[in-house]
Amino acid sequence: MNDIKTPIWAARSGWWERLQPHEKSRVASEVGYQTVPAGEVLQPLGEPALHWVGMMSGLAKFTVTTTSGKPLVYSGVGAGGWFGEGTLMRRGVWRYQAVAIRTCELALVPRETFLWLLERNILFNHFLLQQLNDRLELMTLQALDGQQIGAESNVARTLRHLFHPLAGANGGALRVTQSEIGQLCRLSRQRVNQAFQRLEADGVLQLRYGGVEILDAERLRAWEFRAPHPKAAAKPIATRCSPAVVPPGNGYTCAPG
């Protein structure tokens, strides 16, 4: 009775070990599986979300359709990642599309099972909070793209987001081509290649054929906030004070030069 069948995706799921034994057995007995070929959607837009979706293998991009009709890629998910919890929690319909960049093998946890865990297991809730917080930070930083953020920061952020679920597993090896990274952060493959080489020169990763190996996760994270132009970084807001702007005797002093 106590022999719980451990699904093959459990080790890298990030949340399986947080379940009680009887919770594990329910999930293991109710989880479903599906394979989605490259280029097809993982979940039908506009229809009620029926499952919490886990990526056993493959790579997918999240897109929304803008008013101009063109799909806008805003995030991605790789092997070990799970998505759909937001839509499940509000018991809503899919408002975004997940499109398979490569063939994806999915694990599907039924909605009722997910909501059941959500109501009873505090450790499971902590996992979801951490994941939602990660995604919130990811998108907050995306607002800075093209402004004070360089391509290296963009690539570093996308890499961290993708390999986070399986950090530690595979020693940080991530099977993602440079072209696929380009799709996820809307950069040309060439620019991604350039960014990769700079990151490799800094020692944060090792380039491999068809993937990368993360060597230093902390330094990779530091790249997310590095300014693109070191020269123009140290510019004070005001270098000179004019008497017309700051009248004398108000307590302010003017910095020389």
Add this chain to the structure above:
DNA sequence: TCATTAAATTGTT
């Protein structure tokens, strides 16, 4: 197991 070929991916311009 090895050699040959095609396909995929990378690095460069």
Add this chain to the structure above:
DNA sequence: AACAATTTAATGA
């Protein structure tokens, strides 16, 4: 975008 070089995967002897 185009090109050459490199790596992997597939095939058959």
